[in-house]
Amino acid sequence: MKPEVASYGSWRSPITTDLMTARTIGLGQIALDGEDIYWSELRPSELGRTVVVRQTANHQIQDVIPTPFNVRTRVHEYGGSSFLVVDGTVYFSNFTDQRLYRQDVGSEPQAITPEAAIRYADYVFDRQRQRIICVCEDHTVAEREAVNTVVSIGLEKDSQVQKLVSGNDFYASPRLSPDGSRLAWLTWNHPNMPWDGTQLWVGELKADGSLGNTQQVAGGLDESIFQPEWSPDGKLYFISDRTGWWNIYRWENGDIESLTEMKAEFGLSQWVLSTSTYAFESANRIICTYTQQGSWYLASLDTTTKQLEALATPYTDISSVHAAAGKVVFVGSSPTELRAIAQLNLTNGTLEVLRSASDVTIDAGYLALPQPIEYPTADGKTAYALFYPPKNHDYIAPEGEKPPLIVKSHGGPTAATSSSLSFSIQYWTSRGIAVLDVNYGGSTGYGREYRQRLNGQWGIVDVDDCVSGARYLVEQGKVDGDRLTISGGSAGGYTTLCALTFRNTFKAGASYYGVSDLEALARDTHKFESRYLDGLIGAYPQQRQIYQERSPINFTDRLACPVIFFQGLEDRVVPPNQTEAMVTAMRAKGVPVAYVPFAGEQHGFRQAQNIKRSLEAELYFYSRIFNFELAEPIEPVVIENL
Incomplete structure (x- = not known):
């Protein structure tokens, strides 16, 4: 069948949020006990409950831990x-x-x-x-x-x-x-x-x-x-x-x-x-x-x-x-x-x-394969990322149109992105939106020296690498320079907010439980990360000025593009007051802003209904900001000041 001509972002996709949540589980810890194999399953359809499962020597699979544990x-x-x-x-x-x-x-x-x-x-x-x-x-x-x-x-x-x-x-x-x-x-x-x-x-x-x-x-x-x-x-x-x-x-x-x-x-x-x-x-x-x-x-x-x-x-x-x-x-x-x-x-x-993780089979014609790229970034260094161009064999874009781009900044920030199949990435690419998943300086997988690039430079090196990646793709003619967005969660949310506040490359963004106030993070976060910022920023309160200079909440006057915020109300890692302070400031300034809070969620969303709502709300938000029609109806999200 001949592909239909439709603008990027408006493509209908079989990779839906219902498919991602109702029929997908998380797989974690493994244990061997004689001939039996055990593993843990995180089930969004059971309100994010994690269960231990056993496969016996005769290949019988059953849950070991009963509800509601x-x-x-x-x-x-x-x-x-x-x-x-x-x-x-x-x-x-x-x-x-x-x-x-x-x-x-x-x-x-x-x-x-x-x-x-x-x-x-x-x-x-x-x-x-x-x-x-x-x-x-x-x-x-x-x-x-x-x-x-x-x-x-x-x-x-x-x-x-x-x-x-x-x-x-x-x-x-x-x-x-x-x-x-x-x-x-x-x-x-x-x-x-x-x-x-x-x-x-x-x-x-x-x-x-x-x-x-x-x-x-x-x-x-x-x-x-x-x-x-x-x-x-x-x-x-x-x-x-x-x-x-x-x-x-x-x-x-x-x-x-x-x-x-x-x-x-x-x-x-x-x-x-x-x-x-x-x-x-x-x-x-x-x-x-x-x-x-x-x-x-x-x-x-x-x-x-x-x-x-x-x-x-x-x-x-x-x-x-x-x-x-x-x-x-x-x-x-x-x-x-x-x-x-x-x-x-x-x-x-x-x-x-x-x-x-799922029994769903997706036609390869809807799957974008990651393209590993290396590109120049600040100070003559090299950064790494995975680029996913739009892919949906049912559609082609109008001649001359280039796709919007979402730059993803991973959490941690000492973590790394993965090349494995992710419905949360394919959700975008199968609708005609390109994705750049960045392993910015500070990421693991490239040696200690690369990991230490972020020492004292959080909010600078990571932002440089995300901005440079977006500009590189624009220069290569692969994406639309007027429809660049950035999205990230936790520490990636901080990178996102810094990029939107201190640079002018991106036209919109999405922050998932992102850090906006480094001082508040240093004061309020849990033990494991309570001194993490000493290495990433500097000792607190001795170097308080640096914390203030790199906190987006202190510079909302520079933030002139729309942002949507998602926040778990029981988050102890990045407490809700950080997100709410940022939303209040943007609301007062008159910049388009949306806020989607989730009761009962902590740091990272585990409940199916909330995973579904956040992805659909982010897509709806971009459709309004960049004026493209949606192929499927989505529950609207309130966007103030639009």
């Missing part, structure tokens, strides 16, 4: 590693009360820990002493900062909680040696973030279960250690960026030995706990994943010869790697495939998809 921890606010499986019994953090529960087969979950303002995460099982070792975050004293420790917890209700390690600001990755005699863990202190500098420690477990003879193995203020793991034969492995790239190392008899020497990242920024990029198939074989130039690869590493051998998969984004004899299970995705739990047979190379 929600498997999610709030340690560091971002959580991660919220459940542990031991011989068919699941131990998990419940989101509502943050207590640790025990779920035996055929029984209702039973709380192990008492009711208190205490959170638990990053579990490991101490079989010898019949206890769980984990990270604990104590919020019981409201007047002080939360206290983080490593503790042990018995397996029954009201069991003793024993403090094992304390005294530092943060802890992560407690890992027990195979014989149960030694414990390894990571720790760091303010103002460092885990990707700045961490320390790897090891201690010996005494007869009473306490720790003794502790020693620092690696790390420091300027070395980031990631994912310590004991091999089956009792050797300690870890990932370090001591050469400028996160590579794999081994500690044995007091000596540290490098196993990979590549300009590649085998680790990543530890926003969530217990992120896994490698696992032991045996004592002599590690299955690992690493990234180069924005793509992830799976490989087999011989721990004796140090030979790295590629393992073929169809995926360009790989995470949550777990292995057992002869197999590896991981989360994989690609530009044409949504995230999936996949199992690779290491003997014959066969790949089996255990669970996909």
Whole structure:
């Protein structure tokens, strides 16, 4: 059938918000227990509830955790590693009360820990002493900062909680040696973030279960250690960026030995706990994943010869790697495939998809493939991004028309964008709107030096790279320079607001729970990020002037283009008062502005109705600002001052 001629933005698409929310789930943590495989599923259709699912050896799949339990921890606010499986019994953090529960087969979950303002995460099982070792975050004293420790917890209700390690600001990755005699863990202190500098420690477990003879193995203020793991034969492995790239190392008899020497990242920024990029198939074989130039690869590493051998998969984004004899299970995705739990047979190379994020199949004629681009940015440097041109085989644009562009600035800001299939990107491209997903300076995946470009320069380098990317595409003739927009969430929302306030490249923008007041962020945010800005901006309040100079809320007189704001009203990372102050200022100035708040949402939207509403409202907003007709009816959003 001959394509219909229609303006960019006006194309009808099968990639709807209903498809994205009702039939799409989030896939997260993986655990192996004998022949059974467990994973977590975030379900927008169940008000954002996370469930643990089990696949048995005979391929039967079933939910393990019943309604209304929600498997999610709030340690560091971002959580991660919220459940542990031991011989068919699941131990998990419940989101509502943050207590640790025990779920035996055929029984209702039973709380192990008492009711208190205490959170638990990053579990490991101490079989010898019949206890769980984990990270604990104590919020019981409201007047002080939360206290983080490593503790042990018995397996029954009201069991003793024993403090094992304390005294530092943060802890992560407690890992027990195979014989149960030694414990390894990571720790760091303010103002460092885990990707700045961490320390790897090891201690010996005494007869009473306490720790003794502790020693620092690696790390420091300027070395980031990631994912310590004991091999089956009792050797300690870890990932370090001591050469400028996160590579794999081994500690044995007091000596540290490098196993990979590549300009590649085998680790990543530890926003969530217990992120896994490698696992032991045996004592002599590690299955690992690493990234180069924005793509992830799976490989087999011989721990004796140090030979790295590629393992073929169809995926360009790989995470949550777990292995057992002869197999590896991981989360994989690609530009044409949504995230999936996949199992690779290491003997014959066969790949089996255990669970996909969606059962929806989209015709390739509606999918825009990412085009990796490098482009010049400020100070003669190079920035990286993925460009998605509009794609819908049912339509072509009128001759001579160029598409609008949405520049996406990812969160973190120490994070990275992904090349995997994202309906939230295809939603735009299939309607005729181009997308540039930017890995600005400060992003992970390009080495420590690139990551540190943002040190002291947040609100400058990231903005430069987003602006330069948009201008580069205009110069290449790929997009319409009069219809450039920028959109981002959290830290990406800050980049968005800075670009709209301090530059004149973009004609509109969308801020999802974005930072507008750096001083308020420094004063109000949670412990994990409370000193993050020391590195990104400078010490507060000593360098208060810089905070004021880079806060968009102080310069609304310079903001002359329309913005739509989305905000969760229970957000502790970026409290609603920041967004509301920005909206009030724009309202008073007479600049077109829309505000869409969501009750019950925190930092990032998890409920289907709110994900649907925010995307549709953003599209509606652009249609009004750029005067294009919508192919489908959308509930209007109130745009003041338009």
